[in-house]
Amino acid sequence: METLSNLESFVRSAESSSFSSAARQLALTPAAVSRNVAQLERNLGVRLFQRSTRGLKLTEEGERFLRAVSSGLDSIQGAIAELTTNKGEPAGVLTLSMPPRFGRQHLLPLLQAYKQRYPAVTLDCSFDNRQVDLIADRIDVAIGGGFELTPGVVARVLAPAHAIAVASPAYVQGLGTALPRTPADLAQLDGVMMRSPQTRRMKTWTMRNRRGTEMPAELRPALLVNDPDAICAAALMGMGVALLAMPDVIDHLERGELVRLLPDWYVDAGPISLYFTSQKLMPAKTRTFVDFVTESFKQAQLAQRFTAR
Structure with a gap:
């Protein structure tokens, strides 16, 4: 079983294409980060980076491994941060994407009540008609319709x-x-x-x-x-x-x-849904927001109000 430090060193080095940049983020020395990555490569039996004087470049195996572990690492770190700094209470920045008109009319009124219940969560809202890529764009929750359910993304229906x-x-x-x-x-x-x-x-x-x-x-x-x-x-x-x-x-x-x-x-x-990534260790900020919005729509009977039948 790989250690969290090895995985974290790999992910941060891949994001910055540099052991030195990763070291600054992790408060380690570049040599320590390099050792962690080298140990990970030995344990996996594959080369994850091509190293040169110009920096680091992911190998094909490294790119596949980064896609597989990066979201999970963020979830684990989020869970640890919540438990250690907020005693398990939802906390941190929750990034949201929603259509402008729908967001202003039907979701903004809910955000004040959510913030009152979970004051340690900072809401970062984007009002945009485009369909976002939750994983690539680092969006915690998207609200809308017609999103393609790519691997790792699930939907919870709110209304027609x-x-x-x-x-x-x-x-x-x-x-x-x-x-x-x-x-x-x-x-x-x-x-x-x-x-x-x-x-x-x-x-x-x-x-x-x-x-x-x-x-x-x-x-x-x-x-x-x-x-x-x-x-x-x-x-x-x-x-x-x-x-x-x-x-x-x-x-x-x-x-x-x-x-x-x-x-x-x-x-x-089709339906109006909440879209979020499927994770075994879903951050409390994401879980509570999804549950809160779903329950608020039920209480206000918005599904019945939005039907045209």
Whole structure:
């Protein structure tokens, strides 16, 4: 069984490509770090680094070994830090990633209560629409939908990710008797639509009804944007019909600022989930946050509130 010091010396040397840099981080001498790595290589029977006067370079075996052990080492160190400095209480920096609008509306209100319960945890929040790589980006928990469950990543479902067709009351009133009856009828209406910033193509949707019938929703583009908030703002202004996620429009619907079209039809984009790495020794800060958000969603019945069925 390898010692923690050998593994730590290897991981920190790999991250910095230098025994000297690793030594400064670990409060050891470069010679001690080099000895630890050499002992690890002897025990494993493989060479982990190519050494030269220009520094260290991982071998192919070293790269595979680093991917296998780095997240586990961080978890062990986190667990030790919590037990020794905080008597097992959640502590440290918890890095979070969430979509901007969903995060502001539905997660920020929960963070104050979480901080009151666990004051030793510092929350580092990123509001971003992109899908992050939890391991490469060092994210503890990501909130959203459609993430690929790569090896080592698990998901806990919070609510359905349904989207519906909405427009302002003024726009709907202007339609008179020409209200759409099926998703195909949306092609006759002005559409406020999302385009990909990479391909500049319009996002396409497929709607379904309660009986499971599916039909493409092909809006006639009147306004193209690359930001979900701009789509909602344009719909509120009466510029056309938009397909938006229930969590983003539920407050506007309840206040009468938007009207739902095609009440029997919706887009099913899968679930909204919490994503985190699967670890036997999950840090207390991660475990408590996942449990807290899951329970808060249940108490507020947000899954029922966000469903479009």
